[in-house]
Amino acid sequence: MPTEILMPALSPTMEEGTLAKWLVKEGDTVNSGDILAEIETDKATMEFEAVDEGTIGKILIEEGSEGVKVNTPIAVLLEEGESADDIETSSAPAPAEEKPAPAPAADEKPEPGPQQAAAAATPATPAPAAPEAADGSRIFATPLARRIAADKGLDLTQIKGSGPHGRIVKADVEGAKAAPAEKAAPAAAEAPAAKADAVAMPASPGAEQVKKMYEGRDYEEVKLDGMRKTVASRLTEAKQTIPHFYLRRDIKLDALLKFRSQLNKQLEGRGVKLSVNDFIIKACALALQSVPDANAVWAGDRILKLTPSDVAVAVAIEGGLFTPVLKDAEMKSLSALSAEMKDLAGRARNKKLAPHEYVGGSFAISNLGMYGIDNFDAVINPPHGAILAVGAGVKKPVVGADGELTVATVMSVTLSVDHRVIDGALGAELLQAIVENLENPMVMLA
Structure with a gap:
């Protein structure tokens, strides 16, 4: 079945990026290792390689799109014998210009949107959600590898990836045997306790509060790019946590x-x-x-x-x-x-x-x-x-x-x-x- 190509995490600090340029187009055949796109991370512009072979069935995110979250589907890869007709409508992301609806209150049920209605009308079998290690960090695996692992009952935290940046690919899970997950539950149980012990840091004034201080004064708003956000975050962390x-x-x-x-x-x-x-x-x-x-x-x-x-x-x-x-x-x-x-x-x-x-x-x-x-x-x-x-x-x-x-x-x-x-x-x-x-x-x- 069609496989989603996800926005990769190309650096340890990357949470979102800009899809700067597509180097393939719909209908192109790609092999593992082929360059698919150029992606701007918080630090650099990097090439994104294919980890599976197939045909580009649909491009979901246009080049030049900013703020694309890691693990967001950006394209669909078709295997041999599949066509664009096999692509499920539920795999398409929301248009870039639409803003997410506010979260419903605890006692309210959200109204289904157009895409949710389409997904309900057409049953989909998406890849399992990206797993997490015991310490809460993401385990990076291709959608096809996640599906195979789910079918075989494999614990992806126990598999070492051979793809780019340690990503788990199809070949890694095909020959693996199921093994019981080790001590995942105790680690998960300890997480809430650790969070409860953490001391909340005072929040800085928000943009609107600061802007009110300068009402009537001329100023220019400078949009933060990925690098500036990362610098601000890491230096704040450094001064707050390092003695x-x-x-x-x-x-x-x-x-x-x-x-x-x-x-x-x-x-x-x-x-x-x-x-x-x-x-x-x-x-x-x-x-x-x-x-x-x-x-x-x-x-x-x-x-x-x-x-x-x-x-x-x-x-x-x-x-x-x-x-x-x-x-x-x-x-x-x-x-x-x-x-x-x-x-x-x-x-x-x-x-x-x-x-x-x-x-x-x-x-x-x-x-x-x-x-x-x-x-x-x-x-x-x-x-x-x-x-x-x-x-x-x-x-x-x-x-x-x-x-x-x-x-x-x-x-x-x-x-x-x-x-x-x-x-x-x-x-x-x-x-x-x-x-x-x-x-x-x-x-x-x-």
Whole structure:
């Protein structure tokens, strides 16, 4: 029977997206892995691949449609031998311009709308609803895989998907055998108790309340795009839930600047030009190896200690920011880190990063020194354990080792730390390791 193609979750934070462009049309034959559409997520424009073979029987969502919720049917795929006549009218979504009717009161029965009446007149056998894991997270599976799993009595939470981003596809369930679900009921029973224990956070004033404060004043309303909504949500979460504390140090950069100048002269023939930020990335990566207990993230009810140094670097783009992750940064040369960072930053500004390139990491760097900022406090990007805020290097009078007053190039840094993951002394040890690497740059090449 016809299979619904659903709006995919192409990033961990995606709840809705824009169907930017269809790359297929009705009647086209597609195979698994073929590109169906371009979808704008909260972070990037990404290609959406087919996970099953068949023919595009009907396109349900027009290209350019914004705010399409994850798991909304966007097209119908026909199997061999099926035709457009087999498509059930109940699979078609409501027109984009219609707004959902308000929910009925508890003692009222909703009046059936045109589509509900059509569905009642024509019995439908839709795919079972997308299942959830014990922790409430969604299990992503194709409609055909869900139907097969329901027929065979399979528990999709026990099946590992082989499709894009771990999605469960037809091949995953065809050879699987039914097994009893493990402890789903106790987990479900604990959820209400956990919610009851949560303390309600005070709500911010709504748009209408704020607009009333500025009646009679000229202003422009700026619509929030997906990225801005995500930035607002995650930073609010970070400041409300992460117990930040801050450690500050001044770093003398003269030895690093001299060493960088020498290296850049030697690398000129290869077209390589190292930045101070490249040295900072390397210094942080090596420091996380020197202080492995600080190379950690918060995971709800436990701490995950990472073995590699996966360092995220904040990149400002129009309307928001990305934090691409340089994985295994401790293993890479300065020139390799420089080239990778330039590539990631360039694609970040064009919103062409894939989720695996900006998800993860245990530590982040935010450098506003290039904008002339002397020092600032950065907000931790969950689930990271810390973030280093980097200010500008400026000439300052300092007291030398011999007690003489001299002038040095000094850079102020602030380490924002999640106290649930890293205690004060451990954070100080990590920052000390970063300072030593930057003040003695040749050590980083040993």
